[in-house]
Structures are given as C-alpha cells and as structure tokens.
Amino acid sequence: MDRYVVKGGKKLRYGYTTGSSATAAAKAATRMLFTGCEIENVKIKTPKGWDLILDVEDIIIKKDKVKCAIVKDSGDDPDSTNGIKIYAEAELIEGEEVILTGGIGVGKVTREGLAVDIGEYAINPVPRKTIIEAVREELPEGLGVKITISIPEGVDIAKKTFNPKLGILGGISVLGTSGIVEPMSEEAFKDSIALELSVLKNKGIKKVIFSPGNYGRDFVEELNLKNYSLIKTSNFIGFMLDKAVEYDIEEILFVGHIGKMIKVSGGIFHTHSKVADARMEILASNYAALGGLQDDINNILNSITTDKAIEYIDENKRDDLFKILVQKITEKCRDRVYDSIKIGTVIFSKKYGLLGMCPIGKDMLEEYKNE
Template sequence: MTSGYTLPVWVAVAAKAALQRLLGVKGANDVSLALLQPDRRVSLPCGPLALLEPGVALGSSRCDPGDQLDLTRGLEVWVTARLQPAGPADDLLLVEAGEGVGVQLESGAPCLSAYALRLLRHNLLPLIPPARQLLLRVVLPEGARLGLRTSNAAFGVVDGLALIGTAAEVQRGAAPDQLARARQALRRLADDTDHRQACVLVIGENGLDLARARGLAAGQLIKAGNWLGPLLAEAAELGLPRVLLFGYHGKLIKLAGGIFHTHHHLADGRMAIVTAFAALEGLAGAALRRLHDAATLEEGLNTLRRQAPSLSQRLEQRLVDAVENRAQAYVARYSEQRPQLGAVLFDRSRSLRMQGPIGRVLLSELSHGTTGAAHLGSAH
C-alpha cells in the first residue's frame, strides 16, 4: 500500500505556496516541504494560487492520504497568507481557523496539533521578511460537513476538522502495518516489569488523549487502531493479567454485536445492534423505529435517554455488559489465558457513558491523578 500524508502536511503545502506567491515566486506547481517526522524533504503538488490584494495571497492544495481509506481524500485546503508589520515581541506566525476548521469549544482557538504547528513554523519562518508577521487563515470548504462524521465533539472540538496528527504520513488504522506496530507495543509492555500488570487498548489519538486525562498510565496505553480482536488475543497470550478496552462508544458498541475489526469501511451495524438490544429491553413500535432511523448513534441514544430514562439506562448497561462478555468469549476462542477484561465507553461530551462491571473495577484501579479531568463525568 502507498502511504499518503496527513491533513497538517497539506495545510503546510497550501500555506507555503501562498507565502511564496506573496514573495513573488510565480508558476510553481510543487512545494518543497521538510516533513520533520519523518526527517526528510519531499516535493508535493499545490493547487491554484491567487494574489487577492496587496499583501494577501491564497494558496491551495488537495489532500491525498495514499491508499488509506480516509475521509480527507480529495479534501480541498485553502490558506490565505497576509504579511503585516511586526513588533520585536510579536510572534512571527499566527494561525486562524476559517470555515470548516475545528476549534476548541471552550477557547475558540483552532485545534492544531503540536506537530502541525511545528511543521508550519519550520517551513515558513525562514521565508518571512524582517519586521513582518505572517497571518495564516485556514479554510476547509467541506470541513464542517466532514467533521460531523468524526468523534471530534467527544474531545471538545466543534465546527469542522481538527488539524491533528503526530507525523506526516497517514497511520493506517485498518492496515496490517498498524496491527504489527500495536503487537510490538504489546510485547514491549509485556516485558516491562513496571507496567505489565495491565494494558489499556484505545483506538486512536483522541482515545489516547482522553485516557491520559483520566489518569491512566501512559506506559500502559496501547493504540490499537481498529484491530481490537487480534490484540485482545495477543494480550491474553502474552499473559497480561488485566486488559481494559477504553474508547468512544460509536466504536466499541460494535463488539456487542461480535464485530472485532471496527473500521467503518469493513463493518458497521451499530444501529442494528442498538436496536436489537433495545427491543430486548422492551422498546417497541414507533419508538424503536425512531431509534433505528436516528441520524447518528449519539442522537438515537440521547433521544432515548430523554424520553425513556429507565429503559435507556438498562439498554446502555446491557450493551456494555455484552461488550465485555463478547470480548471474553473472543479471547477464549484463541487463548487458554483468561485475563480480567473490562470495557469503559465514553460519548461525545467527554463523559463516561457506559462501564461494564469489570471495566468499572479496572478503571478505578488503574486511574490516578484525575483531578484535572473536569469533563470526564461518571457513567450511570
């Protein structure tokens, strides 16, 4: 498979193209970029450029994630670059969120990873003329629509796509190389005498962020991607005594239906699973149909919680219990080892939405220093 590049890289391409246009460089179809992570330089295509007014230029690019199934494929990126006077104490590079760029709900600041900012600074600061400041405004025309298909809101990011990523190349969460990396991380954990008493399997970067906020030890966190089934079996075979599944309910609910590879391009079925479990709890007729036809899992569960709180509570507990039971049965098929295996699921509001009986115990045992995790409420 061909590896492509993350959204921060294509933002940097458009930004550098815009700045070069301001500086009088014309006709360039490609932009030379230092990726930093990995440490190499590449030449990547930019899109149309325009000088909008004196001192302001527009650069563009189009995301290419390679062979990875990724919602940013073909996403247009527009960046306006403005050079303005700067004082001695001014930051030479400022980044504003335009339409379609995710912002932090509390502060309104653009959601920009440390890598994304470092990439921009490294590639742009040497080009900024003396006594000038560069103001970038990033626009993702389809970002607001695509942002609704992500779990960004679970981490306090609204209005569009977050410019996140810890490296230039797309990490293929559904690809075999992601599984190989996660298995290597599990083996290192099994050999670590300080941390091998437990592992916490999370799906992606957002899950890692929330797990750390909850006080779960970084040394016990394993980024599983979507390969939960094989990694559960691997953890058992390595003799890890406690395994906690910690993740967004939109992913982990799939395990209640026996789906152990959670990438949505390979298997979904969340609404069918939730509807079947709701019927087992007594939901019927028009209410059951509304749940099944909800635009999103979150919307369906929240509507049910408002309209039938008692049934909603029973349903959510049944779901997370099934996640634990199915995970334990999966491990039993492939390993003679029997770790304690629990599940904790959170929702888009950063609240712990569902905890299985084992997950509740493991979370209590493994968490520490959670006083700063103000957004992490308790599951019912």
C-alpha cells in the first residue's frame, strides 16, 4: 500500500486490516466463480473511503467453487498478522443469499459481551458488512453464494493473543472499523499527538477536548461539540496530561468510552491492555462499595467487556456508580497535573450511550456546544 504519514519526522506506511484482506479475497473469489477467469488483482473500497488494489494469490478454480488469498499488509505497524494469507472460498448455492461463514484459523465466539454472538465466527460487524457488500457487487442477479473465510496461520497466532481469554477460540478475529491500519510506532505516535497540542497552543487555543479514540471522536460529534480542539490521546493519557501542563493548556474536557476511562479512575494512565487491564476489578469494587449483590459482583468480574458488565449493575445504582467513576477520573487527572488545569469528564458506552459526567464536565459541555 503506497500511502504514508509522517510522525516524529519519520515517514511511515499505512497498511490494511484483516477485514479488508478478507473483503478483497471474497470479492475476487466471487468474480472468478462466475467468470471462470483468473484475475491478478482486485479493487475494494474501505470504510475509510480509500480504494485498495490488492494482488490475488493461491487461486484454485473448480466448477462450483473458487478459492483465493490476499496477503495481509500491516504497513509500518507490523503486528502478528502481518504477511499472513487470508483466504476466501466462494461456492455457488441455491437461492439468492450471500452466506458468510468462517473456516480454519478464524476464531469462534464462546462468551457473551463481544460484537459477535456466541457460536458465530469472529468476523466483526464492519468487515462482515464490507464482505457481503463487495460480494453482492460481483453476484449475478438471481444467484447466491456461500463465502468461507479461513486463515490457516490464525490457529497459531491466536495462542499469542488475548483471544482465548476473551472467549474467541480456534483462531483470530477478522477486524477493522476503517479497513486501514495506521502506523502506530509508540514514540512517533506520542510525538505526533504532542505536536497537535503544540499547534493548538500556537493558535492561542487553551481549551481542548481529549478522547482516547475514534469512539470518543464520534461521540463528540453526537454531542454537537466544537471539534476544532479535539485530540485523540490513544492510550497515552498520562503523557498527554503532562504535555498539557507543558503547553499551558487551561481546560481539558475528557470524552471517553468507559472501557478506557475506567482505568483512569483507578490511576492507570497508560490504558493499553498489555500495560494494565483492571477494568472489571475497578468497576466491581466501586459497585460493591454501593452495596451491589455478590452474584452481580462476580458476574462483573467475569465479564469480558464493560458493556456486558453494565448488564449486571442494578439500574437503580447506575447513576450513583457512574457519578462516582467520573468524579474519580476527574480527580485522578487533576492530581496528575497538580491541579494546574481545569478538568471535566464525560463517559459513555456504545451500547448505553451517555453514562455520566462530573459537574465540571457538565458545565464544559454547555460551554463547548456548537451554536
């Protein structure tokens, strides 16, 4: 993939996700199934809006089925899936459906709380949608096809990930909300987001919105807030608070998904799961302090996502619990900056929407609203 971004003075190449690889393989296999002709490459549009033209490999054409592969490229953010082959088999079926399933190396979901139902292959909603849409573009009217995604190397790769702990067994997940992998060299990325803050300072902007990721950015749009001062901190919340002090920022409104921000309520300022993951312990202990039932506390501790954990929290206690959590987040952040910056907090979840805001965060929301 020939697209680059400069971070920290380094030119870093973008890559594409397992979801884009599976989409391209499925599209290519479907085209060859109905034309009978091999193709060298295939073009897809990613959710990010970028077009990709990817080489097609390992083509096997039979009378009623075709199988091919796309090599996954992580760009200059190499991970455990970089360079692996992602296969799609397209098989002619009766009817006009597009049936999508998984094969070897694609994990199966065995626990509640994930984006995919128990018993289904771990092909997440966005890539599932892009695969089906890409296949329909190639599907002749009145005909149907079964698409099977397989990742043979995924069996071994999954053993080195958190997938078994999350309840995804037998392989890896097909992921990607944008379809594109942005290079994330940690030091280079930290330099780049610090530079964003520096640019705002030079523009005379003293009030900023911090959010860990894309979910927060989208929620800021839902809240109709001014987004010219929005910075995605990624997992580096403590680092960015330190930089805010250095750059004389006066106000910070945190708008974050509970899955990240709950860690901050426990004093964890680098929120990557490989560094620290005490989400359920923090949630359960605060709920227990409100008199939560032991069974619910145990269920929270055994949950694999915060959305799932919230299901076990008594509705009558939710408001109190999230008021406590947002206040703790605000206080931990203020302690980090030695009370030199006005800080407010808003937390939400994808499933439940707005969960809570501290009093300062509520005032900031009103101040930051678009006219």
